[in-house]
Amino acid sequence: MTHALTLNNIEVIYDHVFLAIKGVSIEVPQGGMVALLGANGAGKSTTLKSISGLLKSERGEITRGSVQFMGQDIGKLAPQDRVKLGIAQVLEGRRVFEHLTPDENLIAASAVRGGRAEMQRNRDRVYSYFPRLQQRRTAKSGYLSGGEQQMLAIGRALMTQPKLLMLDEPSLGLAPLIVAEIFDILRRINREDGMSILLVEQNAIAALDVVSHGYLIENGRVVMHDKAEVLRDNPDIREAYLGGAEGRDFKDIKHYRRRKRWLA
Structure with a gap:
């Protein structure tokens, strides 16, 4: 199987001091959909930023x-060169230009690629996925709902025509x-466009419903x-993520701690 993305034993240090991730290896198959799960502060966002x-x-x-x-090997490439290769990251927190309309946001994001005809084609594609955005295309983006802003953030990433779409906590603060x-x-984007997707989520229930593999x-x-x-049927994941843990973290669950020793 060909892989769009391979992380091999990645270690990341902040400020030459703090070791944030310690030997992380991940594979995203070409046209595959993979989730990276974990609690807050586990190293999920750092992993994404090492890719983008x-x-x-x-x-x-x-x-x-x-x-x-x-x-x-893209380890030495600047972020904009990685975008040109086909990597797009949707950052946590729905970062859109609030003073611009959805239309203007999409046009601004398309500067990376091609001419006007290509921009319009990409924009039409985004609106076909997100008809709600098309209805609100002339409103100021700051007045969109949280869900609509998240759709717009994903739409902006799609304007760069990525081969790999990475999303950081897209469900955060949104209604089920x-x-x-x-x-x-x-x-649908994964199926119709054959786009590889890496989904970073705390919401394991939602993520494991749409991906084929999880880390x-x-x-x-x-x-x-x-x-x-x-993973969905694993008792440890079920207890800590899929209800029944009452907000406890993985480390509080003895059964999980025992198994982790074996995994190590």
Whole structure:
């Protein structure tokens, strides 16, 4: 199986001192949909930024391992060069230009690629996935609902025609119905465009419903990796993520701690 993305034993250090992720290895198959799960502060966002090249702006650097995209080592490339290769990251927190309309946001994001005809084609495609955005295309983006802003953030990423779409906590702060709608659209984008998708989520229930495989990261290490249905049925994941843990973290669950020793 060809892989769009391969992270091989990545180590990331911030400020030459703090070891944020410790030997993380992940594979996203070409045209595949994979989730990176974990609690807050586990290292999920850092992993994404090591792929998109956004670590440097936060004084982070990869000190070991390699990041390969479509067979090419991209560890030394600037973020904009990674975008040109086909990597797009939707940052956490729905970052859109609030003073611009959805239309203007999409046009601004298309500067990376092609001419006017291509921009219009890409914009029409975004609106076909997100008809709600088309209805609100002339409103100021700051007046959109949280769900609509998230759709716009994804639409902006799609304007760069990515081969790999990475999303950081797209469900954060959204109602379950909106999350289900957005995840359905992501599944459609994956199926219809053959786009590889890496989904970073705390919401394991929603994520494991749409992906084929998942990785569980804790304290900067991958502690589990399996097919989505296997992870969904795993008693530890069920207890800590799928209800029944009453907000407790993985480390509070003895059964999980025991198993983690074996995994290590």
